Amino acid sequence: MELIPVLDLRAGQVVHARRGERGRYAPINSALCSGADPLDLAHALQALTGARTLYLADLDGVLDGRPQTAVLQRLVQALPQLSWWIDAGWQRREDAWRLRDALGSAGDTLVPVYGTESLADRAALEALQDDPRAVLSLDRRGERPMDPAGLWDCPALWLPTTIVMTLERVGSGAGPDLATLPALRRRAPQVQRWVGSGGVRDPADLSAGAAAGADAWLVASALHTGGWPVRRVSGKEQTRGTGERHS
Template sequence: MIRCVFVLDLFNGSAVHALRGEREKYRPIQETSKIVVTCDPLAILDLLRPKEVYVADLDRIMGTGDNLDLIGEIAREAETMADVGISSTGELDLLPPSVKPVLGTETGSFDLLEEASSRRDAVVSIDLFGGAVLARDPALRVPPLDLIRRLNPLPLKEIILLSLDRVGTSAGLDEIFLWKAARLSAHPLLLGGGVKDGSDLDRLEDLGIAGALVATAVHNGKIPLEALR
């Protein structure tokens, strides 16, 4: 089984259910989950015991606050990577050394990706919507396969292909794109968004994808907890 990284989307200290990147519509996770009855992130970790966690600090990404202390606590429970909306190298120090910073194209720049990856074990998130890269920096606003090629020389830990419009939808896989991406990339690739069940995980492995970010399929019981552990 490929790597399964459990996703915690944090909003105002609570775990929420992410859907299609429409952040204003996110609801507390227990309203949709079949396996948890709380939105307390630490209680959820205690119950599910995942090996790896991807955290998105939605407050900080949206500029309305942060969950940085909570991320530090999460990192004591599981291997953690976190997207806190980093837009400058100085912000790398917001995260403790044990947490891998996730540098999203939505908030970062190509210069940031170059400099940050030389300083820390960084992960790049290619943030996608409708198959196009979401980015403020024109240097990142290129077709995703071209961007993967441009990132090949950088000393990145891995790359996340985060399809925001597929998050929370269980929409399945864009197999042709993923097959091409896996053959172009010099880095391990993780898919975020759209994974619906264990058969999708098997298919990702066949396509050459190293792992998947999973939340909805775990909460609705389509991916067993063993896969996270």
């Protein structure tokens, strides 16, 4: 099971996501470092977990259609050794490619995440079928799909890497949703890698997610409490409970 740390960005700061109630997100108060600067927190999360992938939700892009290109450039160019999964509210493939081009040589580290909340229509998802980097996010809040284009009803088009984004669990401390993912797996056997999101409190929850069929899990709140366990392996600190599977 791979742990993928998450940064939620709003107006240039990292915010604390809670249950998808975006109007109430406040700048994060993390035990890892002071302030809400995204680069400081990216360094801190990578040092804590040893992760090779960071997930970045650009809420300005998702909510307002104005991706924080300068902030994203700063992050990706400062940590080019990482794989950056970025959801900035892309409606079509071309939107993500514009960011990739703006990143220059660092654009190769971009893994665009396309949410059902944002994708324009079925044709936009069909256009991603031949893009090996593209990731689909099946977005949900309050147990209802966020899906204006009806893409939850097109399981044959779900991408080889698909996220189950249960926003009502994010920052809730309620534990992960272990029922939705197995049900979706049965609908889309062609998906090769399933990624869970929301609710993880500790490494035991990661293990439960793996047992439910997840290959990776997006984690944010639990990492900022100062209580996430780490252990030293070959001179490096690694998070307990994360396997060796990294992209």
